[in-house]
Each structure stands twice: as structure tokens, then as C-alpha cells.
Amino acid sequence: MVKSHNPALASPTEELAAANSVPPPALGRRQRRAAETRIRLFRCALQLIAERGFPNVTVEDITEAADVGKGTFFNYFESKDHVLGVLAEIQQSKASESLTLAKDGKQPIQSVLRHLFQRAAEEPGRSPDLARALISSFQASAAVRRIILREMSKGRTMIAQIVAAGQERGEIDARLNAEKVAVQVLQTFMGTVLFWSLHEEPALSVWMEDSFQHFWRAIAVSGKEKES
Numbered sequence: 170m171v172k173s174h175n176p177a178l179a180s181p182t183e184e185l186a187a188a189n190s191v192p193p194p195a196l197g198r199r200q201r202r203a204a205e206t207r208i209r210l211f212r213c214a215l216q217l218i219a220e221r222g223f224p225n226v227t228v229e230d231i232t233e234a235a236d237v238g239k240g241t242f243f244n245y246f247e248s249k250d251h252v253l254g255v256l257a258e259i260q261q262s263k264a265s266e267s268l269t270l271a272k273d274g275k276q277p278i279q280s281v282l283r284h285l286f287q288r289a290a291e292e293p294g295r296s297p298d299l300a301r302a303l304i305s306s307f308q309a310s311a312a313v314r315r316i317i318l319r320e321m322s323k324g325r326t327m328i329a330q331i332v333a334a335g336q337e338r339g340e341i342d343a344r345l346n347a348e349k350v351a352v353q354v355l356q357t358f359m360g361t362v363l364f365w366s367l368h369e370e371p372a373l374s375v376w377m378e379d380s381f382q383h384f385w386r387a388i389a390v391s392g393k394e395k396e397s
Contacts, residue, residue, distance in 0.1 A: 203245075206237065207245045207255070209237075210232070210235045210245060210252065213235040214231045214249070214252040214253075215256075215292075215295075217231060217234060218299070218302045219295075219296055219298040222302055222305060223302055223309055223313075226249065231252070251312070253303070253317070254320070256292055257316055257319075257321070260289055260292070261320050261327075263288045264323075267284060267331060268327045271330070271334045277340060278331065278338060278340045279335075282354070282385070283378075283381050286358060286378075286380070286381040287374060287381075290358075290361075290377045293362050293366075293373065294365075294372065294373035297366045300365065304362070324355070329347040329350070330347075332347040332388075340389065341390060342388055342389070345388060350388055354384070357380050357384050358377075361373075361376050361380040364376065
């Protein structure tokens, strides 16, 4: 039976650890190898997509680059489209990490959101070619769009909770609708990636920092409001 993801293999956070060559101790040997294989397929797919464009990459290309059999690919993904679902999962895991930080209350919400902007930029920021290829893949494949939209909806909900926490602490304007602010976060982020992919310089992290600072000034409670 074809499946896109076996939840018993690893969570997005565990896959992030595997991607950074730090397999989490909670995983058994077999699960760790499975997580590493899935991440390797994902990384090889991203490299090929950056080089050739999404429509020009086949499952065979990915498995050859990852040095695994075609059957192995379908143990982890339903189709080539679903490989990009790993990217969506990784991005969602970063939103989840930021929400945990917001609930913890040890960092200002400004720092939490700034960190999220930068962390989310890590994957597309690997190269302008990759960013352009990812953007074009969203346009070229309805299946990819459905996956991205599904995961983005989950991320938007978590971001709205972060914004609400900022409003409760008096850091973010309480008059703003948290859900709408969350949408603006995603629009600001994706727009920045698009513009950077066209200009290529300086690094995406620099663009993202500038975008975040402008965005934060638009939603933050001013000094006068804090005093009143």
C-alpha cells in the first residue's frame, strides 16, 4: 500500500535533528535510519529541484541521487509532489517551537517572532535558485499547493496564538485581530522570499531582518500606549 508518511518513523522535529546529523536519542536504530533516509530523499530532491526546476525532476532522479531504490522512495512518499511536504512539516515545526517559547514567557514576543522569521528563512535561503524553484513548484502542482496550504493553515493558527500572547503581555496592539496579523506574517515572509529570489543579494537573512523590523513597528504597542 502506498503511503506518504509513516508517523511511526519520526516527527518533523526529529527529522530536523536527523537533517542536522543529530539523531534524537528517543529514536531506535531502525527509526533513526528511516528518518535519515527520508531526509536524504528530501535533501536530494531539493538539490535537483534547485538545479532543474520542479517539473524536470523525476522520482528516478531523486532515488538515484539518494542512492536508494525506487521502491524505497514510495515507502516514504506517495509521489514526487509529497516530497515537498517535508519542507512544510519542517516549517510548521519551527512555528511550533516558537509557540512553545511564547508560552514559556521567558522571551519577549518580539524576540520570538524575530527568531521565527529567521528560522523559517533557513530552507529557502539556501540559494536563490532553490527559492525560485520552490515558488514555481507551488504554482505548477495542485498537489503541492494542497499540501502547503494544509500545513500553512496549521502554522497560521500557531502564529495567531503567539500574537495573542503578545497582546496579553502588552507588546502587540490589542486592537488588532490576531488571525489577520498571522496572515500578514505569512504574507510578509513569502513576499520577502520572492523579492530576495529576484535580487539574490544580500543574503535572505538580511532581507528577512529588515522585513521583520518594519512589520514589528506596525503591530507593536508604542511607548506612549504603554504609559497610558
